[in-house]
Amino acid sequence: MQKPGVGISGAGCVCGAGMDLATAYVSMLTGERNPQAPQRFSTTHADTYPVFEILSPLPAPGTDAELLRTTRLALSAAHEALNDAQLDRELLRGLRVGVCIGTTVGSAMNSEEFYRDFRSGKTPDMAPIERYLRSNPAAALARHYQLDGPSQVVANACSSGTDAIGVGAAWIRAGLCDMVIAGGADELCRTTYNGFASLMITDTRACRPFDVSRRGLNLGEGAGVLVLESDAVLKRRGRRARGYVLGYANATDSHHLTAPHPEGRGLKAALARAISDAGIEAQQLAFLNAHGTGTPDNDKVESKVLCELFPEVPVVSTKGYTGHTLGAAGAIEATLTLVGLEQGRIPANAGFSQMDPALGLTPTTALTPVQGSIAVSESLAFGGNNAALVLGLEEHI
C-alpha cells in the first residue's frame, strides 16, 4: 500500500559545481568541471589528488567564523532552502520544526593545531575545542533559527545525507514535526584528504565514475538541504510542494569496514525496500542518481546491483561535478535529483567515455532528457551502510 509522500517545499545546495542549487545544475548541464589541487591546505604527498573545493566565500549565514566550516556550509544551504520555501525565522516561530543533518567528520575533535601542541606537552588554547563544541550541525541550525523540535546528527559516513533526509521524512509522516530542515554537510580538510589518500582510493586526475579507466575518487565539500513540510502546513501557507519524498530505506552489508559487499547485499536490500516503501515499481523511475564515486570497487558493486534491479533506467553519477562530498553527498544528490525531475533532463556522467566490460553499465554520456516523475538517489558508505531515497514530483502516483 502506498504511503503519502512528504512534501519538499524548498531546496538548497552549495558545492564545487556552484554556490546555489540552480547555478550548480546549469554548470553541470554544460559539462563544466574543474577539480584542482587543494587551496586551503597543503600536504607533503608526492602526488596531488585534485579536489572540488569551494573557493568563493560562503553565503550568509554561513559566514560565522566561530563555527566549523562544515556547520557553516549547512547554514548556507539551509538558508537557501528556507528562502526557496519562502520561510524565515519569524514564520518558523510557533511551528514544530526539526533538524536532521548528516555529516562525517564535521563533528569530530580533530583540530591538528590543537593536537600538535597537546602532544608536545604545551597547553594549547581551548578556542578550537570551544568552536567544535558549538558546531554540532543540527544543534547549530536549531540555535540559529531558534527551533525547539527534535534535532539529530546522522553520522553514517558517506550515506549520512541520504539517511538524514529519510529520517526527516519519517518525522513528518509520524506527525512529530510540522517541518524538518534535513540534509547533509561536510568540509574538505587535511584529515579526510590524508585518510582517503592512505586508503589508495583517490585519483591523481579528474575522477571518472563507471569508466573503464577509473582510478579513484576526488574529494569535494558542500552541503545540501531540503525543507520537508507537512501537508497541513503547506495548505495553511497556500503553497505547493516542489516535490515529495516518496520512500526511503537503509540496510547494512555486515561484511567489511571499508569494502562494499561483493554482491552489493546491503545496497540491493536498501533499494528494494525504498522502492517498496514508496509503493512503486522499478520501471516507473525516470532516472537514478548513483553513488558512483569512481573507485574501482564501489563502481563495480554498484553497477552489478543497478544492472540487476534497474536494467532500463538511465543512471548518472554527479560526483564528476561535485567530487565526493562524503556526509553531504546524499543530500546534495537529493537536491540535484529533484531539479533533474523538474527539468526533465539530467547531465552527462562526467568523466565517462568508455564502458568497463566488467561492469556492463553505461551511464549518461550526454545531456539526457528523461521521462517520468520519480527518481532514486542512493548512497553507499564505509561501515557497510547503504541508503536510498525515492523522490517524486507528485504526491500520489
Place this chain on the structure above:
Amino acid sequence: MDTKAKLKQVLVEELNLEDVTPDEIEDDEILFGEGLGLDSLDAVELVVVVQKHFGVEIKDMDEGRPALQSINTLAAFIEEKQG
C-alpha cells in the same frame, strides 16, 4: 636481520597479529584471504608499513598486488627497490 625476518616481525607488530609469532609465518604463505587471513584494509596498511620500515614506496595496487602475495614476493620487491 634479513629482510624476510624483519618483514615478519613488523607484520606481526603493525597489524597486531597477536595470535601468531613471526617464526610461525612461512616464507611462501599466502598473506591474503586463506593463509594468513589478511584483507584489503591490511593491504593498504602494509603499503604504509613497508614505506615506514623499509623506505620503499608501493605506488598503487597494480604494483602492490603482485608484491603482496607472500613474504617471499614482498621481500624480493623490497630488495629490488632498495637496489
Place this chain on the structure above:
Amino acid sequence: MMEMRISGLGIAGAFGCGTRELRAALEHGGVKPSFCADAGAQSIPVYRASTTALERYLNKRVLRRIDHFSRLALLGAFEALEDGEYNFDFIPARERLGVVLCSGFGALSTTFRFLDSVMDDGDSFASPTAFSNSVHNAAAAHISMQLGITGPGQTLSQFDHSFISGVQQAQMWLEEKRVDAVLLGTVDEYCSVLGYCWERFLGIKPSTQMRPFASDSSSALPGEGAAFFLLRPQQDGSAGYARISGMECGHVRGSSPRLGSGAPLILGCEGYPDTMNMYREHLPADAAVACYTPLYGASPVAPAFDVAIAALALERGKAYPAPAAPPAETGWATLSSGSAVETLTCVDFGVGGEYSALHRARPCL
C-alpha cells in the same frame, strides 16, 4: 507513540560489566574513579570501563583491529542480545533487527591515533586502519559484522543529546514496522585529550569528588562506557524489564519537560552548576529524585545508564539507594531506597540546553 519494551540490557562502565555487577554497585556503592596520569600536567580521576569480558565473545584475531571504543560497543551489544535472549538462528531475525548507535564524541583515541600517524611520520604515512576506525560509524559497523546483522543501521552524534535521539530513532523504526527489534546503544570513551579539556574547562583536580547536585563549583568527573538496550514493541508480548511509555525532548529555549507533581524522577545531574540551574528551574518543587552518576561519571552515556537503572528498578518494583541526596534548598525529596515504584521518568538536561524526559513504567501495567 507506540510503546517499547526493554527486553535486554548490555552495560559496561566503571561499576563493571552486566546487570549483575550494576545491581551490586547500586546496592553496595563503592565505585571509585581511577587516576589517569596522562591527562595534561596532573592526574585526574576518571570513571573508566574495562572490556576484558569481550574475550568471552570474540577471539584475539577478530579483535586485532578493533579499538577500545568499538570494543565497548561490541561488549554492550553482545550482552544486550544475550540478556534479551535474541534468537539469531534464523536469517529474518538478522534482517529485521536494526542497530542504532549513539555517541557524543565518537572514537576519540583512534581519531588522535590517526593524527599521530600523520604527525609522527608525515602525510604519506597516514594509517588507513586508524582512519577507517575513526569514522563515527565504525562501532556500528563492527557490531553489524560480528553479529551478522543486516537490518538498518544508524549512528547518531550530538553530544549529551545523542542517546535520546537514538530512542526516538528506535521508536520510529518499530512504529514504521521497518524492524521487529532494535539494538540501541550509547558508547563513549575517555582519552587524554578529553582529560586535558576537563582540566582546562572545569578545573578538575586530583581531589575532586563527584557531587552531582553541586551548584557552587563544577565537580563532574569524566566517565566512559557502553549501555545497550534490546527494544521490542510493547505489544509483542515478550518478557522484559520495563516499558518506555512516553518520551519528550526539546530545548529550554522553547519548552520544558512536562513532569507530574510528586513523580519519581531519575536525574542526569553530573555536577555541572549550569545544568543544575536548569534542573532547579524546570522540576516540580515536590519531586522525588535519585541520581546515580557517581557510579559511572559524566559522559554522553550517563543518560543511558540512568535508563538501565530505571529498568532494573522497575523490574523489581523498588527503587535503588541513591548515592547522593539533593540539597535541602531544592525542596526535592530523595527517592528513598526500597520505596515501591510503578513508574519512573529519567530527566536529562544537556549543557547546550537540550532536555529529554523518558517515561518508563513497570512491564505489566
